[in-house]
Amino acid sequence: MRSVESCCPSSPPDGNAMMGRRQKRILGVELPALANEVARIETIRLYAETTLKLEVLVGDLEDATFSVTNKTSRNNPFNLLKASRPTDQDIGQKQAKLMLAVKAMNRIEEILVDVANRRPHWTHLLMAVDARVEKALSILRPHVLSNHRILLSSLGWPPSLTTSSNEKGTRSAIPNPLVLMEGENKELYCESFLKLCALQHLQVRRTGRQNKLQGYNNACKVSNSIDTIKQSCFEHGLWSIDELVQPIASRMEHHFSQWSDEPKFIFALVYKITRDFLEGVDNILQPLIDKAALAGCSAKEAWVSAMVTVLSRYLERQAFPSLVANYVDRVENTVINSSWLHLIDLMISFDKKFQVLASSETQLIGSFAYLKGLSQSQLLLSVFDQHLDWLQIWAEIELNDAQQKLNLQLVDEESWSIDVSPDEEIETFLLSTREDYKAPPIAESVVKISWAMIERGQSLWSKLSKTQFIRSSATLFLNHFFIILLQRFRDMDLISAILEDDALLTVIGSINTARYCEYILHEWNEDIGFLEMAVNDKDPDNLFFNDEISFLVKLETDCLVEIVSALLLQFDALSSYYIHDIEQWEREQTEFDDQILEDENMNVSPSFIEALDMLRHRFQVLRLSLNSKDFVEIWRNVAEGLDHFIFSSILLSNVKFSQHGAYQFIMDVKALFLVFKPFCPRPEAFFPCISDSLKLLGMDRKDVKYTLKVLAVEGVISEERLRARGLFHVSVDQGLKILRNRKFEGQFNM
Incomplete structure (x- = not known):
């Protein structure tokens, strides 16, 4: 018998490969x-x-x-x-x-x-x-x-739409x-x-x-979604509510045409009809809206919104085109401006009252609440969002009206007066009111006028409209006033004005006003409304009034720098003889000894008294009239300037200090410190170079020789030894120069 293998035909050598390709093709x-x-x-x-x-x-x-x-x-x-x-x-x-x-x-x-x-x-x-x-x-x-x-x-x-009077003579509601x-x-x-x-x-x-x-x-x-349905209903109106409003609108417009010169009657009629029917609309129609599965939609709000739309369309078709034409033609400009502002006032008041009507007695349906009041797009002022040219005219009229109010105060000197109390002793650094900043009344008037325009602009709907209106009215008004402040400052010659109280108070009034306005603008910048208007993807840190604040800061800085410079120049002029009188420092008077300073028997140099008296009197005027923050800036900068001036003009010159001369200089400097004593407990801290020099001048002969020997070592060691003696604001070379210019009994310390 043949084997099974011999009965089966033999498989080709590549049969497995062909089968694999077949499987791959199938798969x-x-x-x-x-x-x-x-x-x-x-x-x-x-x-x-x-x-x-x-x-x-x-x-x-x-x-x-x-x-x-x-x-x-x-x-x-x-x-x-x-x-x-x-x-x-x-x-x-x-x-x-x-x-x-x-x-x-x-x-x-x-x-x-x-x-x-x-x-x-x-x-x-x-x-x-x-x-x-x-x-x-x-x-x-x-x-x-x-x-x-x-x-x-x-x-x-x-x-x-007409109602009869009751027995008491009052008008009854429309049935x-x-x-x-x-x-x-x-x-x-x-x-x-x-x-x-x-x-x-x-x-x-x-x-x-x-x-x-x-x-x-x-x-x-x-x-x-309910939100989608609700939004669409209120964007385009509820058909069922519109069918109630349209026939009423036809009758109202007949009355509108008769009251074109008295728009307050038009607004009153719309408000009365809306209010009289509001309760019936809500009680009768709201259950039907709920039954119709328009969940989240309010019959009350739809009714109010539709009535607002009627009035808005009338204003857009009839009222504003006439006002715009008269404004462009400049027909009786004052009357036209008054008509514009009166109509805007009526619109703002109307929007506020209607928001209250729409939001009263808010109800809940399931997990959704009726909208709380009209949305911004359903207000009368939203008409300006479609007519930005009208918005610009409104802003121009507001600006002109604000400037007329300002002009009345600019000519009144009382508006610029600063309330200076000679008995004022308490200084506050938490400034928030006009009185804290010691700003004149005109500063508060400008703020109030500006804020009134801003509030009216914030009643607008879109961010674009708000921004355009405020930039074209309140911001321009503020910039106009700030230019006036700048001009008042430039008209003054501070070199001569620094010695005249009235002229100095004029400059101080401008500084206080600018500082108060800067504070107010910082406060406004932090308001959520201005933060939203200032949003800028390219510069997220940009704020609405940044440019105006920068202008004020520069104005304040320039004024303060000029005042400091004027004080220092005046001090230089009055102390010129004192500074250049080298002999007074070299004069020997052996009857003076180390106890003279402690007994305070020496007097201040006569040639130095006038400069000190000028400084004291000017500081007194500044302290009583200038806001506390800027006053601190002034006296500290003056102290810094005087420290550098006296140190470089006297101590670093070739003056040879005798024992008497050193004592006299110390007494004069102490008198200078007394001028600044009312402003701080340790005025010497603000004269670092002079204070270190006093320590050097107060050394006796033995201490001077030892210090000269110690400091003679070159390198870091001498610097460290100088600091170890409490001298932090003079260099080694400066210290050596001062000590070498000391003389004792006719001998210099070379």
Whole structure:
């Protein structure tokens, strides 16, 4: 018997390799291709099923739409409120068909939202269905609106805008037909209201999805969130509320045309109508809005917003074009400016009152709250966001009015007066008020005028409008005033003014005013409103009033530097003989000994007294009239200048100090310290070079010789030894020079 192996044909040597390549082809090519084909077939199946579902739903929608409109053509909806109206069965069938149409559209929308999220490339299907639904909507919406308007008219809407006086002579509220509804009339109105809400709810959902389809809102999925619905409703208004407002608006505009010269009556009428109907709108319509699933939408706010829109459109069409034309033509400029400002005041007051109306009695629905008041885009002042040229005119008028107020104070010297109290002893460094900064009254007036313009500008809606208005009014006004401060400073010759109290007070008033305004601008910069307006991606540290603050800081610095320079120059002029009188330091008088300084029997040099007296008197005026922060800066800089001046002019010169001369210099310097004593407990600390020199001049012969020997060693050692003796502000060379210029009994220490 042959073996099994001999009965089987032998396999080729490369059979395993061929089988491996076959498996790789199956796994790498054929299976993926098969999977793709299966997925393609599944997609076709899903597409067919979706198309079939949509075809059925769209067919139901079109049938229902035809039935509703066909019945309406035979049965006038006005007859629904007459005795000869259609039978209850006809009405029931009509309502059922309408609800069927709404349900079909909602179901269609659910499918389309799912398709838009999962299969956005099925654009032809989406567009085809949208076209047929839009056609049905274009038939249903006018039909529902027409029925709703006829129904409102039959209920007595709009009511008469005139009211009769009661027995006490006061005007009564306008009767609200919505509150007076009852029975079948109320039921019919509620049904019509719900239909409008349902259609609008559907329209909001469709708009959101279509925006997604067209490439908008790519960052998020199509959503039917409450926030989206609420936002859309208040951006475009609630249809059901608009239907209440439109007929009232027609009647109001008749009165508007008669009150074009008295706009306060226009605002009063709109406010009265809005307020009188507010409670009825909220009590009657809010439950219907909740039932219509417009969660988060407020009937009260929608009513107020729609009434604001009526007035806003009137102002945009009639009031402002006339004011702008007169302003451009410069017709009776003062009267036109007054009319502008009066109208703006009415608008700001109106917006504030209406925000209170809309936000009162805020309610909660589930986890969502009604909006607290009108959004900024629903205020009257938002009209300027679409007309920036009008905004610029408003800013120019505000600026002109502010400058006229300022001009009245500029000519009044009392506005520039500084309240100087001769008995003032307590100095504060926590400055916050005008009195703390010792600024004249005009500084506070400028701040108040500027802030009034800023507050009016902050009533605007957009950041762009706020920024443009404030930059074109308040900021320009402040810059104008700051230039006046600068000019007052430049008109003064401080070299001569430093000795005249009135002239010096003029300069001090400018400094105090600038310092107070700088403080106020820093405070405003930290306000959240200005922080938002100053946001700049290129420079995140930039603040709104940075340029103005920089201008003031430079003005203050220049003024202070000039005052310090004037004081030092005056001191130099008055002490010139004292500085250059070398003989007084070399004179010998043996009757003086070391006890002279302790007994204080020596007098201040007569040639030095006038300079010290000038300094003392000028400091007294500055201390009483200049704000405390700047006064500290002045006396410290003067001390620093005097320290350098006296040290270099006397101590580092070739003056040879005798024992008597050294004692005399020490007495003179102590007198100088006394001038600064009222400002600090240790004035010598602000004269570091002179203070170190006094230690050197006060040494006796033995100590001088020892110190000279110690300091004669070159290098770091001598520096350390100098510091060890408490001398930190003179160098080794300077110390050696001072000590070598000392003489004892006619001998110099060479």
